[in-house]
Amino acid sequence: MYTQGLLDAKPGETAPEDTDRLARFQARIDAEEKIEPNDWMPAGYRRTLIRMISQHAHSEIVGMLPEGNWITRAPSLRRKAALLAKVQDEGGHGLYLYAAAETLGISREEMVEQLLTGKAKYSSIFNYPSLSWADIGAIGWLVDGAAIMNQIPLCRCSYGPYARAMIRICKEESFHQRQGFEIMLTLCRGTAEQKAMAQDALNRWWWPSLMMFGPSDKESQHSDTSLRWKIKRFSNDELRQKFVDATVPQGHFLGLSFPDPDLRYDDASGHWLFGAIDWSEFRRVLAGHGPCNHQRMKQRREAHDEGAWVRQAALAYARKQAKEKAA
């Protein structure tokens, strides 16, 4: 999901001598065959997938931070355990995805460096702050809800290792959204203060969640190759509309209102029509000027830097052991 808004495969990148192989490659894709790590693939396909999978992985890792922010303050032992398990799952998902990307010839260290130097993108949604316990509910309900929309089609991505990682992720994902919604439900059925907390969280997370699906199809370039190579399976607008249609009734069930005066049900199409998204905010946040971009990267950089001596120790020990064995 976190990749929906970040794809930008450039067409026409294949060297002329590969046109025959390209045709055979496309035939395999059209026949729904899986492309595996050692198979021939166009440079653009490899490059697009490395970028897409690594950015998906980065999103999972950075995604641990707004939720991780509330683990030590979780208001019950059950919530504490559930949130810790959820955030740990996200770390695991990041790991599966880095592993999938590594099959394409990039190392985890290289990918981490791209993230920490700002070269790689991650989903803009995680640049917003988690300000109350209700945010944990909203993030699970909305952000994981949006992610699931894209994850299921990605299980049919043409690249084998990515598809298999997505199948694993989808299996683990089911409790994440449910956990978030249940938190919202508990708050909305609670005290007036708790309900206000839930409404405030929805007010702040709604529009950023819609932006997660990426720019409108009219503005989004280069989607064609991604669709043709069965890397991306649906358009941004299609998924966004699907998300809105599923989520608005859920919000009404909770007794909450959406921060969109233009939101209305259209009988003719059977869809919930919504107001204009502020794309300047999306571009600004993606470019690094969101509330938490700097803070998130600082935390990741510090964790990485402070962990260097640990990783070095592990390597030093392994080398010593190898020497002893050889002797």
Next chain:
Amino acid sequence: MSAGALFRYTLALADDALILGHRLSEWIGHAPLLEEELALGNIALDLIGEARALYAYAGTLDGKGRDEDGLAYRRDADGFRNLLLVEQPNGDFALTIARQVLYSALMHPFWRALAGSRDETLAAIAAKAEKESAYHLRHAGEWLIRLGDGTEESHRRAQDAVDELWPYTGEMFATDAATEALVAEGIAVDVARLRPEWEKTVADLLARATLTRPADGWMQEGGRHGHHSEHLGHLLAEMQYLQRAYPGAVW
């Protein structure tokens, strides 16, 4: 047997598990590598699970009708009976690993012994916890070896960590009259008998880690009586804040 004594005994074990689980959960988002985010998370989840089972049981023993959250979120620091060792801040990775080794080296034989308790509930909890603590000890032990016998920097950090935490180890083997009565009834574990095994496990690991066992000197204590270090107050302020700020609310 005094229900009060059994309550306090169970509560102490629950508090140890919760406080240490909470400390480990603080590593999420900060671990030295991704695989370790998951490993520390697993240990934290095991400990929180142990705490929940123990709190649920403890709540049935003192007649005040408190559930796991009533016990975890609405006692002040002086009501907590955990070891001082587990409330120490995480420090660097070496300190966290050393703390885990010292604690799990005791808890593995402890749970094994408690699995033979005449109290069926404690025995069942112990049987599960024994398997979990075996893995905690292995994980932390392997890391201690690699940190001690890694680079000069990791060796220094590991030795500093062991030196800093050593004064908290004495409390693990302290006992009192109420606990001794429970031991006599076949309910509680006589920790003094576990000391030789703990000493051996720790000595073996320190040796493989090329670390020096600190000399036994004055030992910290007080946790079991509710006299904690300054750290616990801050930990609880953070952990309990929502329940305190919104009394009576259901989460």
Next chain:
Amino acid sequence: MSEQNLPLWEVFLRARNGLAHKHVGSVHAGDAAMALQAARDVYTRRGEGLSLWVVPSTAITASDPAEKDMLFEPTASKIYRHPTFYKVPDGVGDM
């Protein structure tokens, strides 16, 4: 920030009622013992596992997909190796 990578290990898992180890992904670790622990922490959190193998990625030799035809096509055409080639008369029972 160029740092020596921790080596990559491929992870194979045999599930509780499984018959064979399946490749499930990879982990980074300094040595085999830590790789096994990492694999356990990452790939068996939902009780999936009964047996784990970790292998340094550099130790794996893979067949070249370009040679698929040469390596595997001849065997696919030898149908007498498949049970469906042989007719079992009715009344003999399951075979």
